[in-house]
Amino acid sequence: MSYEKVLQDANVVIGTKQTVRALKSGDAKQVFIAEDAEPRVTGNVIQTAQSLDIPVTKVDSMKKLGRACGIDVGAAAVAIIH
Numbered sequence: 001m002s003y004e005k006v007l008q009d010a011n012v013v014i015g016t017k018q019t020v021r022a023l024k025s026g027d028a029k030q031v032f033i034a035e036d037a038e039p040r041v042t043g044n045v046i047q048t049a050q051s052l053d054i055p056v057t058k059v060d061s062m063k064k065l066g067r068a069c070g071i072d073v074g075a076a077a078v079a080i081i082h
Helices: 002-008 016-025 039-051 062-068
Strands: 012-014 028-034 056-059 077-081
Touching: 002 028, 002 056, 002 062, 002 077, 012 016, 016 028, 016 039, 016 077, 028 039, 028 062, 039 056, 039 077
Parallel strands: 028 056
Antiparallel strands: 012 077, 028 077
16 A cells, blocks of 8 residues: 555655655655664654654565665655655
8 A cells, every 4th residue: 555655646755865855845745764774764754753753654675675675676665746
């Protein structure tokens, strides 16, 4: 279900730095985090999203999350933006 939501929405940013930037600028409306990503990589994204009351959805695979975004590499974090 979560991957389909990413696939259906064309307005996404990919990667932890871009996701944090989108959160801080108020553009992110939902965040997806790959559970197989290193916690040291995704921790700041999760903390920032929670502090701003933005929903965080965990998915099982970086590779699948990357594919859902249309890229050939894994993605630790993705944000759906307005």
